[in-house]
Amino acid sequence: MKKQWIEKRLEDLKVCPHLIDYEKTYKEFQWKEVASQFEGLPSGGLNIAHEAIDRHANGPLAQKTALVWLGEDGQRREFTFEQMKKESARFANVLHSLGLSKGDRVFTLSTRLPELYIAVMGIFKNRSVLCPLFSQFGPEPILQRMVRGDAKALLTTKSLFEKKVRPLLDRLPQLEAVLLIDAQEDESDKVRSLACLMEKSSDVFEIPPTGPEDMSILHFTSGTTGMPKGVVHVHKAIYMHWMSGKYVLDFHPDDIFWCTADPGWVTGTSYGIIAPWLHGITNVVDEAEFDAQRWYRILQNEKVSIWYTAPTAIRRLMRLDFDPLKEYDLSKLRLIQSVGEPLNPEAVVWGMEKLKLPIHDNWWQTETGGIMIANLISQPIFPGSMGRPLPGIEAAVVHKNDDGSVNEITELCKEGELALKPGWPSMFRTYLHDEERYAKCFVGGWYLTGDLAYKDKEGYFWFVGRADDIIKTSGHMVGPFEVESVLMEHPSVAEAGVIGKSDPVAGQVVKAFVSLKEGYEPSEELRRELIGFGRKKLGVAIAPKEIEFEINLPKTRSGKIMRRLLKAREMGLPEGDISTLEA
Ligand code: ATP
Ligand code: MG
Numbered sequence: 001m002k003k004q005w006i007e008k009r010l011e012d013l014k015v016c017p018h019l020i021d022y023e024k025t026y027k028e029f030q031w032k033e034v035a036s037q038f039e040g041l042p043s044g045g046l047n048i049a050h051e052a053i054d055r056h057a058n059g060p061l062a063q064k065t066a067l068v069w070l071g072e073d074g075q076r077r078e079f080t081f082e083q084m085k086k087e088s089a090r091f092a093n094v095l096h097s098l099g100l101s102k103g104d105r106v107f108t109l110s111t112r113l114p115e116l117y118i119a120v121m122g123i124f125k126n127r128s129v130l131c132p133l134f135s136q137f138g139p140e141p142i143l144q145r146m147v148r149g150d151a152k153a154l155l156t157t158k159s160l161f162e163k164k165v166r167p168l169l170d171r172l173p174q175l176e177a178v179l180l181i182d183a184q185e186d187e188s189d190k191v192r193s194l195a196c197l198m199e200k201s202s203d204v205f206e207i208p209p210t211g212p213e214d215m216s217i218l219h220f221t222s223g224t225t226g227m228p229k230g231v232v233h234v235h236k237a238i239y240m241h242w243m244s245g246k247y248v249l250d251f252h253p254d255d256i257f258w259c260t261a262d263p264g265w266v267t268g269t270s271y272g273i274i275a276p277w278l279h280g281i282t283n284v285v286d287e288a289e290f291d292a293q294r295w296y297r298i299l300q301n302e303k304v305s306i307w308y309t310a311p312t313a314i315r316r317l318m319r320l321d322f323d324p325l326k327e328y329d330l331s332k333l334r335l336i337q338s339v340g341e342p343l344n345p346e347a348v349v350w351g352m353e354k355l356k357l358p359i360h361d362n363w364w365q366t367e368t369g370g371i372m373i374a375n376l377i378s379q380p381i382f383p384g385s386m387g388r389p390l391p392g393i394e395a396a397v398v399h400k401n402d403d404g405s406v407n408e409i410t411e412l413c414k415e416g417e418l419a420l421k422p423g424w425p426s427m428f429r430t431y432l433h434d435e436e437r438y439a440k441c442f443v444g445g446w447y448l449t450g451d452l453a454y455k456d457k458e459g460y461f462w463f464v465g466r467a468d469d470i471i472k473t474s475g476h477m478v479g480p481f482e483v484e485s486v487l488m489e490h491p492s493v494a495e496a497g498v499i500g501k502s503d504p505v506a507g508q509v510v511k512a513f514v515s516l517k518e519g520y521e522p523s524e525e526l527r528r529e530l531i532g533f534g535r536k537k538l539g540v541a542i543a544p545k546e547i548e549f550e551i552n553l554p555k556t557r558s559g560k561i562m563r564r565l566l567k568a569r570e571m572g573l574p575e576g577d578i579s580t581l582e583a
Pocket of ligand 2: 365
């Protein structure tokens with residue numbers, strides 16, 4: 001059914017999707033074909049900003065819109081590739097004039113303003129290292145990351161600076177410059193007005209030779225399982241961004257793309273900035289936070305054709321008793337992709353019912369730098385599966401032996417740790433200041449992801465849970481995702497987080513925290529009904545024994561359910577690092 005829908009939709013839109021024959025493309029794929037897509041720097045080497053902006057600005061796409069920026073209060077601005085080239089050159093000159101050079105860490109702490117996107121490209125041009133922070137972090141998480149990341153400069157706004165950074169200045173002695181996006185004047189030699197500096201800078205900047213292995217981005221992970229890790233990426237990661245832009249996001253020259261992730265997280269940089277521009281396509285950025293009606297309006301008014309979002313946002317849309325296609329014209333939308341958390345099968349079905357498009361799940365991590373496993377537009381979807389490895393990516397399910405070695409599990413549908421064969425271009429190059437931890441991720445020729453999964457006979461991978469979240473109950477191993485997905489099939493359930501609660505008899509018992517959809521109220525009767533529903537669908541061994549209603553589940557600021565926190569609170573244990581906990 002899905003296949004026919006998609007085919008009809010694409011025919012109407014006159015789009016021929018990439019990658020019709022998965023097996024053939026997978027077999028024949030070569031990275032050197034991707035390499036040939038890039039121009040290389042005139043001065044030698046490979047630089048993200050040259051490939052994403054300058055080469056388009058120097059050619060026929062110069063006047064094409066690169067960025068559509070939607071301000072929180074209704075403003076709308078467009079920037080062409082040529083403008084982006086000039087503005088990012090100015091920013092690179094600003095950094096250079098401040099004495100910042102190759103390898104120096106430039107942190108960003110800003111809402112999604114055009115200056116942020118310009119700065120990102122300017123940082124790459126100057127061969128400095130982009131270190132994105134999420135603008136809603138409080139002072140402590142900012143301090144921790146800036147100290148660990150050896151911050152030399154910070155781009156921010158006046159209000160974020162006053163509220164969060166000024167009180168930290170004494171504890172950041174290595175910080176040389178603060179650039180305030182919206183300040184009219186310099187405050188001191190250190191705290192500067194970006195506008196004044198930009199005005200004095202030339203809009204021409206020749207990017208110095210850049211090595212493909214030069215460090216480009218330092219990203220901190222989401223902190224779902226513990227203290228966030230500093231993940232190091234290099235310029236060559238664009239091979240992966242370009243390739244996944246083609247095969248997963250199915251970029252065509254006339255596409256209008258909207259990635260809802262904030263650049264404080266890896267999806268917001270790899271796909272919210274870099275990948276669409278590598279393909280020379282128009283990228284929509286919305287400054288505002290989630291709002292269902294606003295989002296549907298953006299999809300309609302901006303004629304978005306490809307939308308990359310996350311399960312947490314989809315579940316929020318699903319909560320509403322509302323028919324989007326009755327109110328909005330979403331006829332240009334042809335592909336929805338999702339990442340960040342497991343996408344419950346119910347969400348895929350909701351997409352088909354309410355948007356007349358399935359939602360395509362894909363899997364990757366901050367460490368992998370780009371999409372690794374995906375449901376491609378031209379391939380059948382099995383709701384609940386993350387899809388198949390991209391061309392050039394070898395994935396397997398492995399078993400960890402007691403002596404620390406690993407074996408690949410060849411038996412189909414048997415759970416184990418998801419592993420990747422190292423060497424893909426966007427693979428992280430280290431954990432900052434933690435080489436030991438980095439080395440431990442690689443065992444027996446595999447990179448171990450820390451996620452559990454299995455593979456079916458079609459070669460599709462199914463997410464089971466994070467290794468840390470697996471529940472052992474009366475001799476059974478239970479993945480929280482399976483239980484959560486079943487609970488979500490109940491009409492009252494908007495979201496569920498499932499943990500293993502220590503139990504003297506069973507080892508652990510399955511406990512579910514549930515938030516309800518609009519129009520439902522917690523009650524003893526509903527609790528009993530959900531327990532019965534779980535038993536019927538999952539069997540007594542796996543079904544939750546306990547259910548607790550919560551208005552909202554604790555989540556990371558990137559929208560992931562923090563099961564470790566549900567568990568710590570349940571057990572009365574210390575909460576651990578909560579720097580990324582949503583306020
Ligand atoms: P930390 O490593 O600090 O605990 P994190 O792992 O949540 O945080 P990210 O790198 O942002 O940080 O997230 C990657 C993780 O998100 C994956 O390892 C996986 O557990 C989960 N994830 C991402 N996409 C999917 C998906 N499509 N299905 C299931 N899980 C996913
Ligand atoms: Mg992780």
